[in-house]
Amino acid sequence: MKTQALLASIALALAGSAFAAGEHNHAHEHKPLHGGLVVEVKDMDYELVAKPTVIQLHLRDHGKPTDVAKASAKLTLLSGAEKQEVELKPAGDKLEATGTFKVGPGTKVVALVTIAGKPAGTVRFALK
Template sequence: MSQKIRLTVVAALLALNVASLPAHAHAEHGKPQFGGVVAEAGEAQFEIVGQGNKVVVHASSHGAPVDMAGAKGKLTVLAGSAKSEVALTPVAPNRLEGAGSLPSGAKLLILVEWPGRKPLQARAVAP
């Protein structure tokens, strides 16, 4: 086999392997890690979890925690004709919490804002 053919085969095999790398890097992207529902918002991913009378929102970006220092948020919950809003405040480096509940099947709209940054907004449906 000539050197030129070998190089072509090696280059083709490398190209096939490199193309599969992003799939492995984001294997858990979009999947709930805490038993909630995932909402995508630009560069961030929010997992919204109902815990009794408390709503917890975990924030990440490509698997890395998103710093919630200085952030504030609002979760609008639409359940049938009922509408409620949950004020969200930072309680941990990548977590917001607020008092409220998530009825099954409710439509959720989350808005998160940081000083000096563009706000992020996402939608989901409660499990």
């Protein structure tokens, strides 16, 4: 009887810890809101929308849009043996660049994102 009570107590403690950890780590959803690919880094969601003529980066902090007026990003696009550097600038509520980009399936994107008042961060994407 004591063994069952002990096992039940351990299971309850572990379940509570897992629930609390899950709630803390996923207080917001990481779904794409603009049809792109979402990556989370340090509670920031970075949504990359990559098209052959435009690249956009949407930023959300704990699920809320981030002010990008004083932000920028430098992207490195790696498609096979080809490498392309792209600078994104504020465009309304997102960072954006227009031009001609090789962004097909398998393209890897490394973004160095600078937001005013915060250290620069690196975000990695793999396009599908």
